Amino acid sequence: GRKKLTPAEAMALRSELMSQVNTGTTKAVGTASYACxxxxxxxxxxxxxxxxxxxxxxxxxxxxxxxxxxxKSFMNSECTAAxxxxxxxxxxxxRVTAVTQADSxxxxxxxxxxxxxxxxxxxxxxxxGEASTTTQAPAATAQVSLLTVQxxxxxxxxxxxxESSFLTAQASFQVPGNLSSVFGSTTTAEINVQTHSMTVAPxxxxxxxxxxxxxxxxxxxxxxxxxxxxxxxxxxxxxxVDIRNLNIIEQMLFTQQVQCVYWGGxxxxxxxxxxxxxxxxxxxxxxxxxxxxxxxQDSNMDACGDGKITASTGELCDDAGLTDNDGCSSGCxxxxxxxxxxxxxxxxxxxxxxxxxxxxxxVRSTMEMTGFESELKVLESLxxxxxxxxxxxxxxxxGTFLATNVNWMSVCYGSEGCRILASExxxxxxxxxxxxxxxxxxxxxxxxxxxxxxxxxxxxxASSVLIENHITTPTGVSPATLAEVMGQGTFLTSLxxxxxxxLNISVGITYNKAPEAKFTAPETPxxxxxxxxxDDGSTTDGGADLFEPHPDSIxxxxxxxxxxxxxxxxxxxxxxxxxxxxxxxxxxxxxxERQHSKVSPQDDWDWDDDRAASPKGRKNQPESPTARGGxxxxxxxxxxxxEGKGVGGPPTEQDETPAAPPAPEEPSPAQTEEPTPSPA
Numbered sequence: 037g038r039k040k041l042t043p044a045e046a047m048a049l050r051s052e053l054m055s056q057v058n059t060g061t062t063k064a065v066g067t068a069s070y071a072c073x074x075x076x077x078x079x080x081x082x083x084x085x086x087x088x089x090x091x092x093x094x095x096x097x098x099x100x101x102x103x104x105x106x107x108k109s110f111m112n113s114e115c116t117a118a119x120x121x122x123x124x125x126x127x128x129x130x131r132v133t134a135v136t137q138a139d140s141x142x143x144x145x146x147x148x149x150x151x152x153x154x155x156x157x158x159x160x161x162x163x164x165g166e167a168s169t170t171t172q173a174p175a176a177t178a179q180v181s182l183l184t185v186q187x188x189x190x191x192x193x194x195x196x197x198x199e200s201s202f203l204t205a206q207a208s209f210q211v212p213g214n215l216s217s218v219f220g221s222t223t224t225a226e227i228n229v230q231t232h233s234m235t236v237a238p239x240x241x242x243x244x245x246x247x248x249x250x251x252x253x254x255x256x257x258x259x260x261x262x263x264x265x266x267x268x269x270x271x272x273x274x275x276x277v278d279i280r281n282l283n284i285i286e287q288m289l290f291t292q293q294v295q296c297v298y299w300g301g302x303x304x305x306x307x308x309x310x311x312x313x314x315x316x317x318x319x320x321x322x323x324x325x326x327x328x329x330x331x332x333q334d335s336n337m338d339a340c341g342d343g344k345i346t347a348s349t350g351e352l353c354d355d356a357g358l359t360d361n362d363g364c365s366s367g368c369x370x371x372x373x374x375x376x377x378x379x380x381x382x383x384x385x386x387x388x389x390x391x392x393x394x395x396x397x398x399v400r401s402t403m404e405m406t407g408f409e410s411e412l413k414v415l416e417s418l419x420x421x422x423x424x425x426x427x428x429x430x431x432x433x434x435g436t437f438l439a440t441n442v443n444w445m446s447v448c449y450g451s452e453g454c455r456i457l458a459s460e461x462x463x464x465x466x467x468x469x470x471x472x473x474x475x476x477x478x479x480x481x482x483x484x485x486x487x488x489x490x491x492x493x494x495x496x497x498a499s500s501v502l503i504e505n506h507i508t509t510p511t512g513v514s515p516a517t518l519a520e521v522m523g524q525g526t527f528l529t530s531l532x533x534x535x536x537x538x539l540n541i542s543v544g545i546t547y548n549k550a551p552e553a554k555f556t557a558p559e560t561p562x563x564x565x566x567x568x569x570x571d572d573g574s575t576t577d578g579g580a581d582l583f584e585p586h587p588d589s590i591x592x593x594x595x596x597x598x599x600x601x602x603x604x605x606x607x608x609x610x611x612x613x614x615x616x617x618x619x620x621x622x623x624x625x626x627x628x629e630r631q632h633s634k635v636s637p638q639d640d641w642d643w644d645d646d647r648a649a650s651p652k653g654r655k656n657q658p659e660s661p662t663a664r665g666g667x668x669x670x671x672x673x674x675x676x677x678x679e680g681k682g683v684g685g686p687p688t689e690q691d692e693t694p695a696a697p698p699a700p701e702e703p704s705p706a707q708t709e710e711p712t713p714s715p716a
Contacts, residue, residue: 043087046084047088047089047092048089050081050088050092053081054078054081054082054091054092054096055091055095071103071111072115074099074103075099075103075118075122076114076115079118079121079122082096082121082122082125082126082129083125085128085129088125088126088133089133090133090134090135090139092126093130094135094142096125096126097144100122100123100147100150100151101145101146101150103153109160110160110161111158113158115158116154116158116169117173119150119154120171120172120176120177121173123151123173123175123176124174124175124198124200124234125175126147127200127234128235141301141303144299145301147234151176151178152230152252155171155178155179155180158171158180159180159181159228162181162182162256164182164183164184165182165187166181166182167181169181172196174199174200175199175234175235176198176234177195177196177232177233178231178232179232180228180229180230180231182228182256183226183227183229184223184225185215185222185223185224186223186224188215188227188253189214190211190212192208193251195208195231195233197233198233198234198235200235201235203247203276205318207233207247207249207276209251212267212269212270213269214268214269215267218253218263218264225255226257227253227254227255228255228256228259229251229252229253230250230251231249231250231251232250232328233247233248234248235247236248236330243333243335244304244330245277245281245290245332246275246276246277246278246319247330248329248330249273249328249330250326250328250329251271264325264326265308266325267324270322270323270324271323271324271325272320273321274318274319275296275318275321276317277316277318277319285342289341289342291316292337292339293334293337294314294333295331296319296321296329296331297331298327298329298330299330304332306332308324308325309321309322309323309324309329310322310323319331340358340366340367340368341354341357342354343356344379344380345379350369351368352369352370352376353368353370353381353383354379354380355376355380355382361422361423362383362419363375363376363381363383363416363419364381364383374419382415382416383415383419384418384419397509397515398506398508398509399506399507399509399515399518399522399551399553400445400505400506400507400549400551401504401507401547401550401551401552402502402548403502403503403505403545403546403547403548405501405503405545406500406544407541407544408541410449411447411449411455414447414501414503415447415455418444419439420538422442423538424538425505425531425535426442427534428530428531428534429441429507429518429521432527433513433517433521435509435512436511436512438510441508441509441510443505443506444505445506446502447501448502448503449500450500504549515553515554516553519551519552519553522551523551528545528547532544532545
């Protein structure tokens with residue numbers, strides 16, 4: 037019966053068979069036909085990469101190189117596919133089988149030489165301009181085309197990444213427009229252009245992060261390789277990379293430590309190549325020669341973010357990170373309003389002494405925090421805490437808070453002194469309250485010795501810290517609303533978890549001084565309200581700002597008392613205005629009528645109104661005696677027309693001249709009595 041081999045026996049058998057095949061190649065006649073038969077046998081032996089040991093791997097390389105000296109004759113697609121299969125499986129086997137660096141270097145040299153010979157024989161008989169010949173296996177691809185020198189210049193050749201690399205991007209080779217140093221003045225010579233790609237050899241040969249991509253040029257008439265080196269106009273090569281297997285630090289520094297390298301026979305070297313652009317997915321190089329290229333990361337290269345300050349490159353700090361707004365920028369410069377020291381650098385925030393943020397509307401509070409091992413840890417954490425605080429405020433209020441809305445005013449750690457990070461006004465106020473000793477220079481951001489009052493009042497543990505802050509409000513969020521949100525019980529609970537996650541320590545947060553809304557006082561006091569400010573515009577409490585309690589506020593900047601005074605003044609003005617423009621004219625009219633008219637309540641005629649109503653009325657109605665300056669007729673009197681006038685008749689020429697009013701007569705007793713209407 038058949039014996040089932042163990043994995044170890046199968047691996048040993050493949051190694052022995054590959055060795056026998058290689059031995060046979062040295063004794064047989066080196067023809068293309070024999071080479072193809074040998075490639076087919078080798079492909080069967082190397083059919084399972086997981087069952088290949090190091091001897092079988094290196095034997096595969098020996099097999100490809102041993103047949104490179106076969107007589108040059110055409111190789112068909114089956115032959116090239118078998119050769120590519122041997123190469124591919126040997127490359128894949130190195131992922132699970134350890135190969136020494138020396139054996140790996142020998143293997144790589146052999147497969148590069150062998151596959152180049154195979155593809156050149158596949159191009160025999162081709163015509164310039166004809167479609168390229170391509171062979172592909174999971175871990176290797178190769179293609180060859182025939183061009184003239186003239187059509188070669190300026191061309192761009194795309195090379196697909198090996199399937200096993202899981203890269204979808206292609207590499208590209210941009211040929212320069214001048215290769216006279218290689219081909220002289222001829223432009224009609226036919227050139228074989230061969231491109232290839234393969235997964236990289238074992239990592240012991242370098243910290244490679246890309247497949248290997250190669251381009252070679254050879255003369256079609258004799259298959260000899262064209263020597264391309266020391267070009268004045270370089271080849272431009274784009275190579276895709278995969279950095280997923282790098283650790284976090286290596287990934288962060290990759291674009292600064294990247295190298296474009298080529299295989300030099302025993303190691304990867306970078307001479308003659310320069311990286312012109314690098315991202316985490318694609319690297320662009322310029323090289324003055326042709327060979328097989330790859331991308332390597334040299335962790336020994338100085339880089340911003342490696343925790344070492346390199347003065348020669350202009351670094352002023354290096355906090356082992358590439359994040360902005362934490363004191364040390366992504367370019368390793370100290371950011372505005374920050375201080376940094378040491379390497380890796382520790383940075384802490386300093387608000388500018390003349391900061392205008394502290395005079396803007398907002399909310400002030402003092403938080404007591406625990407969990408910090410030192411004051412230095414507090415200071416270097418202020419940047420992250422500022423960003424975390426801003427994000428939390430945005431989530432809780434629905435507004436858009438930025439890190440610049442969060443202003444640290446002072447930091448007091450344990451029994452140590454307080455570091456003032458705010459304006460001169462704040463420093464003066466704290467000094468006046470006996471909390472700090474500002475003799476060392478107010479507003480300079482230095483450390484201030486804590487006064488007895490502060491030590492007695494705080495009673496902090498060794499790891500406790502007091503942070504006084506001022507939060508300015510963005511558009512759409514009032515100080516009163518912000519103070520209410522910050523005062524809620526769940527606000528600090530959720531803030532604790534976010535700050536702890538950001539700093540990677542366990543932080544506890546409580547309020548030492550509850551949030552209080554701060555409103556800006558009016559620049560110009562309202563006249564007559566008795567509001568005064570010092571001549572210099574400052575407050576009278578040694579630098580303290582004006583606060584208004586948010587629960588009683590209606591409009592930012594105004595208290596209820598001030599609103600009441602303004603309302604009272606408005607009401608008084610409205611009353612006086614109404615009396616002057618409406619009451620006074622009415623009173624004057626009534627007075628005038630009482631002086632010039634005494635109309636009986638029972639009189640049927642409204643003399644003046646009817647006369648003014650229409651000309652017709654003036655003709656049909658008797659003339660008002662008061663219009664002539666006389667009195668109303670008494671009971672029984674007869675109205676006699678004046679000379680030249682008829683009662684109710686049309687006016688005469690004499691009527692045009694107004695008569696002088698008669699002299700006033702002393703009223704008789706009868707005239708002073710209430711007149712009685714005469715019978716109709």
